[in-house]
Amino acid sequence: MSNIRPTAPVELDDIQGLLRFGYKHHSQACFLLLRVKDPAAARAWLASAPVTSAAPAEPPPATVLQIALSSNGLRALGVPAAVVEGFSSEFISGMGGxxxxxxxxxxxxxxxxxxxxxxxxxxxxxxxxxxxxxxxHMNAWQNAVEAQCAAGFDTLARLQCSERGDHEPFGFLDGISQPLLDWSRDRPVRDAEQLHYTNLSCLGEFLLGYPNEYGGYTDRPLLSPQQDPQALLPRAEDLPDQADLGRNGSYLVLRQLEQDVQGFCQCLHAQAGGDLVRQEQLAAAMLGRTRDGQPLLPSTPASDLNAFDYSSDPRGTQCPLGAHIRRANPRNADLPAGAPGLLPWLARTLGFDAAALEQDRVPSTRFHRLLRRGRAYGQDGPPGPTDARPTGLHFICLGANIARQFEFVQGAWLNSPHFDGLQGENDPLLGNRAPGLGSGVVDSFSMPRAQGADQRLSGLPQFVTVRGGAYFFLPGIRALRYLAQLGDKGDTP
Ligand code: HEM
Structure with a gap:
């Protein structure tokens, strides 16, 4: 696998647009959660639904529609068990299963x-x-789509999004850091060590059917040509005699995360003893950026809020080790930073470099990147006594491997009380503070200082509560049409 250099162009017209575009200018968004009521009618709609692709369009479309399916959804549509079993086990089992x-x-x-x-x-x-x-444009668009779906589906929930601009409900600028996808497939695909953090990710980290950061192809459902007699599906790049149901598709994680905005503000106020400057410093330390997005590493240019890593701050005296963005993306490479040359490399690799050992506690970042596509919901303005609507984030992330990407980041980094050698704390913004997770109380947040003992906040309440969640498959458009006709025929491949 290690030396593949695939050159085939990416089929943008087969990829759903959300992979490539955040649809930032489409400031209105609504996510419909549907359950199949009449499988034949549901399949008929899926076979021709006007899905927007990732191909460039000028001007951009006024309205966009994307479709993703859960494993239960595949079964409800009549997709044979043998095909469903080709998907990853976490997708099949589901987020809450x-x-x-x-x-x-x-x-x-x-x-x-x-x-x-x-x-x-x-x-x-x-x-x-x-x-x-x-x-x-949303009202008419939503009414039209819901009318089209009515014969085949019941509506379980309508997740309306707010139009609050670029700031999420706690008041921080969001949507700054995203991995850069290698759409032109220039990056050599090999499983060699990477010595420096880079934001460029192999396509296969986010799209099935393309090589990933290990230089291999992530498992996905591959079918025999007999299972796709009309050749509706693309053929697999690595196994051309197989039809690739995964190609140009991605897994989509959706979590409804309710944010206690007032609780967050009150906590900052109390911890800072009412000092407004201190309050903002604490908020920035918890996130790892100021409210307007400036990272806490002073050398970062204001013109590129994403041009930094943490190699100059190994102890977290500038950006705390446990800050949300540092947990979510520690921006390290396969080996800890150090002097160039063979001998220092050997010392780091063999564990003779004490500083490197210290920094080597967090696994390499490039295998755990997330493409975030969430939207806020609830109140549009700052918290106030007149607006008691539940507020939060419809968190969405895309990736080719739910376990290695979303679940790893959420479980081993954000929610872990042992991340990077820390003790008794998890993500200061999102952590579940419930006792009984195997490590006692997890309601602290430490901010190391250059001199003297760490500053440590304690007694942090839980600010974010999960209200719903599910794993979906966002198929390539050809795969969507294939799945729609598959159940139709009652095929048992
Ligand atoms: C209510 C919940 C959440 C809030 C309020 C929140 C807020 C933020 C903010 C303000 C940023 C900085 C802006 C940016 O870099 O784009 C950020 C970055 C990030 N968040 Fe969250 N987030 C939440 C949930 C999550 C979850 C559940 C995950 C993953 C499981 C996550 C992963 C990330 C990642 C990967 C980054 C980028 C880090 C970097 O590359 O520097 N976030 N988040």
Whole structure:
């Protein structure tokens, strides 16, 4: 696998647009969670639904529609079990379908699936329809799509998004850091060590059917040509005698995360003793950026808020080790930073370099990147006594491997009380503070200082509660049409 240099162009017209575009200018968004009511009618709609592709369009479309399917949805549509089994085990089992997964994700206590508004038991969504619209176009668009879906589906929930601009409900600028996808396929695909952090990711980290950062192809459902007699599906790049149901598709993770904005503001106020400057410093330390997005590493140019890594701050005296963005993307490479040359490299690799050992506690970042596509919901302005609507984030991320990407980041980094050698704390913004996760109380946040003992906040309440969640497959457009006709025929490949 290590020396493949595939040169085939990427089929943008087969990829759903969300992979390539955040649809930022489409400031109106609504996500429909549907359950199959009449499989034949549901399949008929999926076979011709006007899905927007990743191909460039000028001017951009006024409205956009994307479709993703859960494993229960595939079954409800009549997709044969043998085909469903080709997907990853976490997708098949679902986000809320296994107590050990729930524990790892922090979905216990108030976050437990049994408490969710949707995503568990009889409230498992089958199909997710993501609607985006330029300002003023959503109402008519949503009504039209819902009318089209009515024969085949019941609506489980309508996740309306707010139009609050670039700042998420706690008041931080969001959507700054995203991995850069190698659309032109220039990056050599090999599993060699990478000595420096880079933001450029192999396509196969986010799209099935392309080489990933290991230089291999992530497992996905591959079918025999007999299972695709009309050659509706692309052929697999690595195994050309197989039809690739995964190619140009991605897994989509959706979590409804309710944010206690007032609780967050009150906590900052209390911890800072009412000092407004201190309050903002604490907020920035918890996130790892100021409210306007400036990272806490002073050498970062204001013209590129993403041009930094943490190699100059190994102890976290500038950006705390446990800050949200440092946990979510530690920006390290395969080996700790150090002097160039063979001998220093050997010392780091063989564990003779004490500083490197210290820095080597966090696994390499390039295998755990997330493409975030979430939208805020609830109140449009700052928190106030007149607006008591539940507020939060419809968190969405895309990736080719749910376990290695979303679940790893959520479980081993954000929610872990042992991340990077820390003790008794998890993500200061999102952590589940419920006791009984195997490590006692996790309500602290430490901010190391250059001199003297760490500053440590304690008694942090939980600011974010999970209200729903599910795993979906965002298929390539040809794969979507294939799946729609597959159940139709009742084929048992
Ligand atoms: C209510 C929940 C959340 C809030 C309020 C929130 C807020 C933010 C903000 C303000 C940023 C900085 C802006 C940016 O770099 O784009 C950020 C970055 C990030 N967040 Fe979150 N986030 C939430 C949930 C999550 C979850 C559940 C994950 C993953 C499982 C996650 C992963 C990330 C990642 C990967 C980054 C980029 C880090 C970097 O590359 O520097 N976030 N988040």
């Amino acid at each position: 296994d107590p050990s997964r729930s524990r790892r994700l922090g979905d216990v206590g108030a976050n437990a699936p049994s408490q969710w508004a949707w995503g568990a038991d009889d409230k498992l969504p089958h199909v997710l329809v993501l609607l985006y619209a330029l300002p003023g």
